[in-house]
Amino acid sequence: MVVQAAVVARASYFSKEDYTxxxxxxxxxxxxxxxxxxxxxxxxxxxxxxxxxxxxxxxxARDLYPDGVPIETADVAEAVRLTRLAIDGGAxxxxxxxxxxGRGVVARADILTRVGGQWALGEVKAATSIKSEHxxxxxxxxxxxxxxxxDLTGVRLVHLSRAxxxxxxxxxxxxxxxxxxxxxVKRRLAATASEIxxxxxxxxxxxxxxxxxxxxxxxxxxxPTFALFHPGWPSGDTIYxxxxxxxxxxxxxxxxxxxxxxDWPDDIPLLPRQRLQIDVLRSGEAYVDRRRIRHLLDRLRxxxxxxxxxxxxxxxxxxxxxxxWAQVPFQYSLHVVEADGSIAHREFLWTxxxxxxxxxxxxxxxxxxxxxxxxxxxxQPFESARNREMAELVPEAAGYLLDMNGRMIDLMDVVKKGxxxxxxxxxxxxxxKVLPVVAAELAYxxxxxxxxxxxxERWFExxxxxxxxxxxxxxxxxxxxxxxxxxxxxxxxxxxxxxxESLVEGPCAHATSAVG
Numbered sequence: 001m002v003v004q005a006a007v008v009a010r011a012s013y014f015s016k017e018d019y020t021x022x023x024x025x026x027x028x029x030x031x032x033x034x035x036x037x038x039x040x041x042x043x044x045x046x047x048x049x050x051x052x053x054x055x056x057x058x059x060x061a062r063d064l065y066p067d068g069v070p071i072e073t074a075d076v077a078e079a080v081r082l083t084r085l086a087i088d089g090g091a092x093x094x095x096x097x098x099x100x101x102g103r104g105v106v107a108r109a110d111i112l113t114r115v116g117g118q119w120a121l122g123e124v125k126a127a128t129s130i131k132s133e134h135x136x137x138x139x140x141x142x143x144x145x146x147x148x149x150x151d152l153t154g155v156r157l158v159h160l161s162r163a164x165x166x167x168x169x170x171x172x173x174x175x176x177x178x179x180x181x182x183x184x185v186k187r188r189l190a191a192t193a194s195e196i197x198x199x200x201x202x203x204x205x206x207x208x209x210x211x212x213x214x215x216x217x218x219x220x221x222x223x224p225t226f227a228l229f230h231p232g233w234p235s236g237d238t239i240y241x242x243x244x245x246x247x248x249x250x251x252x253x254x255x256x257x258x259x260x261x262x263d264w265p266d267d268i269p270l271l272p273r274q275r276l277q278i279d280v281l282r283s284g285e286a287y288v289d290r291r292r293i294r295h296l297l298d299r300l301r302x303x304x305x306x307x308x309x310x311x312x313x314x315x316x317x318x319x320x321x322x323x324x325w326a327q328v329p330f331q332y333s334l335h336v337v338e339a340d341g342s343i344a345h346r347e348f349l350w351t352x353x354x355x356x357x358x359x360x361x362x363x364x365x366x367x368x369x370x371x372x373x374x375x376x377x378x379x380q381p382f383e384s385a386r387n388r389e390m391a392e393l394v395p396e397a398a399g400y401l402l403d404m405n406g407r408m409i410d411l412m413d414v415v416k417k418g419x420x421x422x423x424x425x426x427x428x429x430x431x432x433k434v435l436p437v438v439a440a441e442l443a444y445x446x447x448x449x450x451x452x453x454x455x456x457e458r459w460f461e462x463x464x465x466x467x468x469x470x471x472x473x474x475x476x477x478x479x480x481x482x483x484x485x486x487x488x489x490x491x492x493x494x495x496x497x498x499x500x501e502s503l504v505e506g507p508c509a510h511a512t513s514a515v516g
Contacts, residue, residue: 013076014105014200016140022199023136025223027212033203040224046457053126053315058095058110060316061124061158063172065111068093076106099148105196107144111158118153121145122178126315128162128324130179138181139188143196154182160324166317175316175324216254217247237261237281241427242274261427273418280421289419294504296419297497299409303373306335308489309386310482312456318464319356321393329386330357330459333486334368335494343494349482351475353463362394362401369404376493378431380410411496420503431492439495442488448481455485 021029032039042048062068069091071082079098086094097112111122123138138155146152161177202210212229214222219240227233239245239253239261249268256265262282264270270278280287311327322328334346346368350357369375377383384405391398414420416429425433432451436443444450449458462470462478470478 012104012204013100014103014196014203016107016137018203019140019196019199020137022203022210023195025212025214025225026199026202026210027229028210028214028223028225029199030203030210031225031228034206034209038225038228044453044457045461046453049457049460054124057126057160057176057315058124060170060172061111061122061176062095064158064176065093065095065113067091068095068111070094071096071098071108076100079108099145099150101144101147103200105144105147105200107141107148109141109145112145115153118151119145120153121155123155123157124176125157125159128160130157130159130181134159135181135184135188136192139185139192140196142185143189143193154180155185157181160315162323164317164324166320166322168320170316216251218245218250221247234259236426237423239264242270243277243427243429244271244274276418276421277427281423284423286423287418287421288503290504292417292419293414293500296409296411296414297500297504300374300376301372301407302337302339303370304337305369305373305375306337306490306493307369307375307377307383308333308486308493309383310452310455310459310486311386312460312464319358321356321358326389327382327386328356328358329361329390330463331455331482331486332361332365333483333490334365335490336368337494345487345490347483347487349479349486351463351479353467356393358390358393362390362397366397366400371403373407375404375408376497377408377410378412378489378493378496380408380412384408411493411500414500420500431489431496434496435492438499439492442492442495444485444488447485447488449478449485455482458482 018029018033021032042051062070069086069089071079071086071094073079073082076098077100079096080100083094083097083099086097092114094112095110097109098106100106109121110124113120113122121138121141123134123141125134127134134157138157142152142155156178158176158178161175164175166175202208212223212226214226215230215233238259239250241261242264253265253268258265261278264278276287309329310331311329313325313327315324317324317326318328330350332348336344336346338344348361348364350360375383387401387405391401394401412429412431415425415434422434422437424437432444449455458478459482462475
């Protein structure tokens with residue numbers, strides 16, 4: 001084996017990050033290389049923490065190879081030199097082994113293991129399943145290591161086990177699984193090698209910026225620099241707001257020069273719900289399916305329990321019994337409406353970093369939601385999944401929690417299934433789009449904490465983060481904001497139910513006095 005020691009200026013290194021960025025958007029990748037000062041800085045603490053999870057799991061995976069030699073420098077040339085020294089010194093496993101090809105392509109392997117006279121690549125992922133992008137990632141590594149002179153015998157992905165449940169200190173051997181993906185990687189090698197060369201040439205040209213084609217796909221797939229390439233792009237009532245629209249259809253419509261949803265070409269097929277959304281936008285009049293809404297309301301039984309959970313996630317489970325990336329509830333808001341119209345609010349917020357919040361949460365919930373009456377939520381799959389997971393953590397309450405699931409009514413169905421379509425929903429079934437139509441004074445943008453992701457991160461910072469990062473007063477301010485936010489969610493449910501009753505033009509058989 002020969003490790004090529006090309007002397008290449010650092011500015012000309014082509015990395016896996018460059019390759020990944022290019023596959024996402026050529027324009028974005030070019031700006032990252034050539035004008036990094038214009039790239040928006042990621043400020044979302046949740047996104048930062050999720051991005052760092054890969055490094056966290058890579059460190060955990062080192063426990064699987066106690067004799068591994070780490071390469072700890074960020075300097076490419078030095079990392080290549082240290083990798084060669086480790087190989088020459090007989091190391092059987094190297095962490096962050098670094099190679100550089102004659103064309104300036106650099107790769108760092110999470111785990112490189114000697115197998116006789118050959119080597120095995122191991123890539124670590126903070127995920128509980130193998131995704132297509134993981135195979136692409138591994139194929140890049142395989143191409144570069146092979147070009148750098150390594151004789152590879154196989155490629156493995158080391159990832160989190162979906163079946164793992166923490167018991168005591170986290171165990172790498174139990175928490176991680178290793179999957180052989182050699183054959184899948186082999187099928188990608190030719191395409192990956194071609195893509196690397198194409199990307200390397202494009203990003204190596206300092207005069208010709210890459211092109212951003214993110215307007216040809218869905219909004220969720222846009223690159224971080226979309227606004228720089230497409231200034232003045234409209235933000236509301238566009239083709240990107242069409243419910244369940246896919247990339248292929250977006251590309252076809254954009255190719256005709258259509259951006260506004262109201263201008264959708266009549267000959268491009270739509271689902272009935274999508275057609276309804278466009279018709280409502282064009283007319284400016286809401287659509288209401290009174291029969292279906294009444295049928296849902298007729299299922300309600302007193303007392304009505306308006307429930308919302310807030311949760312947090314970590315790659316390495318924080319508490320015994322929890323799985324990787326488990327959504328652990330730390331808070332709930334509950335409004336209980338009795339048959340006589342009386343309303344009571346109850347809440348739970350966990351603030352102890354040393355114990356799992358679930359047992360205490362379930363204990364209080366059992367005192368506040370009895371065996372009778374409907375449990376009303378927004379997005380039932382989320383709340384019901386949390387109940388199933390909590391049933392696993394607190395087996396003695398499993399019957400109670402699963403019974404709650406059987407009594408759940410999802411108000412989101414009214415919007416998601418197209419029974420109520422309003423122009424202001426803008427194709428969304430989010431409660432944050434629906435509430436301003438129902439009660440503008442309750443809109444979330446007026447709150448210090450205005451969405452679930454922010455609630456999760458602020459709670460994590462205040463309870464699970466560095467104990468010295470916040471003062472006691474800071475923590476109390478976070479807790480107060482969390483209580484207001486979570487309460488807003490269940491207040492919103494009550495107000496939305498009131499509006500639904502008014503939409504069906506008359507009292508609901510079982511719930512009118514509750515919300516009227």
